[in-house]
Amino acid sequence: MGAVEKQVAPTPAAVARTPMMALLGNPNCGKTALFNRLTGARQKVANYAGVTIERKEGAFTTSGGNSFRVLDLPGAYSLSAHTPDEEITRDVVAGLRKGDAAPDVVVCVVNATNLRLNLRLVLEIKRLGLPMILALNMVDVAKKRGIAIDADVLSRELGMPVVETVAVQAGGEKSLLRALDMMWPLSAGKPNPLSAIDAVGVEETQREVRRILDLAVSAPAQSHDVLSEKIDNVVLHPVIGPVILAVLMFLVFQAVFSWATPPMDMIKDGVDHLGGMVKDAMPDGILRSLLVEGILGGAGSVLVFLPQILILFFFILFLEDCGYLPRAAFLLDRLMGGVGLSGRAFIPLLSSFACAIPGVMAARTIQNRRDRLVTIMIAPLMTCSARLPVYALIIAAFIPNRDVGGIFNLQGLVLFVLYFAGIISAMAVAWVMKRFMGGEGKQPLMMELPAYHWPHMRNLALGLWERAKIFLTRVGTVILTLMILLWVLSSFPGAPEGATHPPIYYSLAGIIGRGLEFIFAPIGFNWQICIALVPGMAAREVAVGALGTVYALSQSGDEVAQTLAPIIASSWTLPTALSLLAWYVFAPQCIATLSTVRRETGSVRYAWLMAGYLFALAYVASFLTYRIALAFGG
Numbered sequence: 001m002g003a004v005e006k007q008v009a010p011t012p013a014a015v016a017r018t019p020m021m022a023l024l025g026n027p028n029c030g031k032t033a034l035f036n037r038l039t040g041a042r043q044k045v046a047n048y049a050g051v052t053i054e055r056k057e058g059a060f061t062t063s064g065g066n067s068f069r070v071l072d073l074p075g076a077y078s079l080s081a082h083t084p085d086e087e088i089t090r091d092v093v094a095g096l097r098k099g100d101a102a103p104d105v106v107v108c109v110v111n112a113t114n115l116r117l118n119l120r121l122v123l124e125i126k127r128l129g130l131p132m133i134l135a136l137n138m139v140d141v142a143k144k145r146g147i148a149i150d151a152d153v154l155s156r157e158l159g160m161p162v163v164e165t166v167a168v169q170a171g172g173e174k175s176l177l178r179a180l181d182m183m184w185p186l187s188a189g190k191p192n193p194l195s196a197i198d199a200v201g202v203e204e205t206q207r208e209v210r211r212i213l214d215l216a217v218s219a220p221a222q223s224h225d226v227l228s229e230k231i232d233n234v235v236l237h238p239v240i241g242p243v244i245l246a247v248l249m250f251l252v253f254q255a256v257f258s259w260a261t262p263p264m265d266m267i268k269d270g271v272d273h274l275g276g277m278v279k280d281a282m283p284d285g286i287l288r289s290l291l292v293e294g295i296l297g298g299a300g301s302v303l304v305f306l307p308q309i310l311i312l313f314f315f316i317l318f319l320e321d322c323g324y325l326p327r328a329a330f331l332l333d334r335l336m337g338g339v340g341l342s343g344r345a346f347i348p349l350l351s352s353f354a355c356a357i358p359g360v361m362a363a364r365t366i367q368n369r370r371d372r373l374v375t376i377m378i379a380p381l382m383t384c385s386a387r388l389p390v391y392a393l394i395i396a397a398f399i400p401n402r403d404v405g406g407i408f409n410l411q412g413l414v415l416f417v418l419y420f421a422g423i424i425s426a427m428a429v430a431w432v433m434k435r436f437m438g439g440e441g442k443q444p445l446m447m448e449l450p451a452y453h454w455p456h457m458r459n460l461a462l463g464l465w466e467r468a469k470i471f472l473t474r475v476g477t478v479i480l481t482l483m484i485l486l487w488v489l490s491s492f493p494g495a496p497e498g499a500t501h502p503p504i505y506y507s508l509a510g511i512i513g514r515g516l517e518f519i520f521a522p523i524g525f526n527w528q529i530c531i532a533l534v535p536g537m538a539a540r541e542v543a544v545g546a547l548g549t550v551y552a553l554s555q556s557g558d559e560v561a562q563t564l565a566p567i568i569a570s571s572w573t574l575p576t577a578l579s580l581l582a583w584y585v586f587a588p589q590c591i592a593t594l595s596t597v598r599r600e601t602g603s604v605r606y607a608w609l610m611a612g613y614l615f616a617l618a619y620v621a622s623f624l625t626y627r628i629a630l631a632f633g634g
């Protein structure tokens, strides 16, 4: 039958018959790395538990020509799920998901350096009675530490094929492909009900694990990871640890400013040059205005921030892949516990620095529902990378670029303060929410500390490439569209006879901006800023591009060639600039995040609550900032 199947063209019916293989295992054992190697996908791989939080599907064909569909699943310690991501895994293997049959074959991935922990799940899954293969992953590390595993004995004792894999090396998946070919054709089976798993006690499973380990594994007395322990003695030290963490975070923000300047200047010069060329080549008119002020002035001014975003992500990806993140979670657990957050919230919150959406989704790994909700609600207070351009623009315009105390860059310092303001407010909000919701006391943080390793450069490069692609796609699609739309609204209708203001003042956008000015004047925003706030709701960084267009159109004649920072420096007061910075620390304007919150919490109530409290906070913070700055004569 297998031979016939191989010939069939992939009609939908044939695809449905292609056997499904599921990758299952403890968190952080290399399932996703293996999935990527098998399918050529680029799913996120990183060195901490809980990276994968969704079911991802791919396909591959073995060297024997047998096709498989393959599922990458969130890691789990057992099939009795405690968190929403573990539920996904349990439901998929047990065939409980609507529209998904149980997998035809389960590949149980284990970390070969930690079989004692990993084999428990293997024995549990075995009771489901599905065809199974054990993939001993990370054998490269196990061998280095002198751990010898007899795959034949293991296979005999477990009653399933056992293969060695190295998911991060080319060809490291070959043995698994061969084993799959040997299993072909697969007989479709139904899994035993989940209750069969609970029938055997933990004690008994543990005894069985020990028995098998005694037979199959021989490890030297010193098989644990000595280097990681040494590093942890410093990094987790009660005094030195937090200092290292603080210095690390601080360095990131310094780097974002000081390293990015040369490439940013290059992009800016390129865009300006292009604008100049278009101007020289075209007669003055509507089309030229659209190209120069709408597209280059708008999208171009956002594009400039690519280097800063990449530098930020370089650090985030580096920390994710070397194994430091769970340590940081432990260091901050006490602090976070003080405001009623669990240390588990650290990773979702850190992801929110990239974008609140993956952050909100990563909260799935939090067991306690209240903790999870609070984490979701404060995720948007972490400064997402879309806010970076707004901060950077205003800082460049108002904060002098000079050294403080000989080592710090003042602009980097201000950026750090803004990020810090977000974090502090998040803690305050968490504290208040916990008061309202009550709580059943703090739960101890249980998290695996993975072995440290150097980040895989390929991973890092791919991660940066993906980020650059996401950003450029955003600039080329959402941002560009909004910019063109804004240009249209700002250009029509034209100025009336004898107008005293620039034409944009009389345009539709101008009318909207002046309408909104009633609400925002008390916090120091002029009508130009009000115009920029509106498209900023779809994508925050558009606010920068929008200011670019608005001010380009507000200028007369030759001044248009000027770049945005000096223009706003001369037309806003310092209190207005500070007020806008404060606004963006809280800025509730991200519709995509709100819709993710609705999906993840299963209720539109929380999305509204979030939008409401963020708006209120933003307004109050800006009001205070503006008034205080005015009082100090800013």
Ligand SMILES: Nc1nc2c(ncn2[C@@H]2O[C@H](COP(=O)(O)OP(=O)(O)OP(=O)(O)O)[C@@H](O)[C@H]2O)c(=O)[nH]1
Residues within 6 Å of the ligand: 025, 026, 027, 028, 029, 030, 031, 032, 033, 034, 044, 045, 046, 047, 048, 049, 050, 051, 052, 053, 073, 074, 075, 076, 137, 138, 139, 140, 141, 165, 166, 167, 168, 169, 321, 456
């Ligand atoms: N040396 C070595 N490292 C590996 C191997 N497989 C995976 N890794 C590393 O182990 C870490 C975890 O890999 P992932 O693929 O994200 O693990 P996962 O099982 O998908 O983790 P979750 O999604 O959190 O459950 C990453 O840092 C990988 O680079 C391997 O065979 N050898």
Ligand SMILES: [Mg+2]
Residues within 6 Å of the ligand: 031, 032, 033, 044, 051, 052, 073, 074, 075
């Ligand atoms: Mg994964």
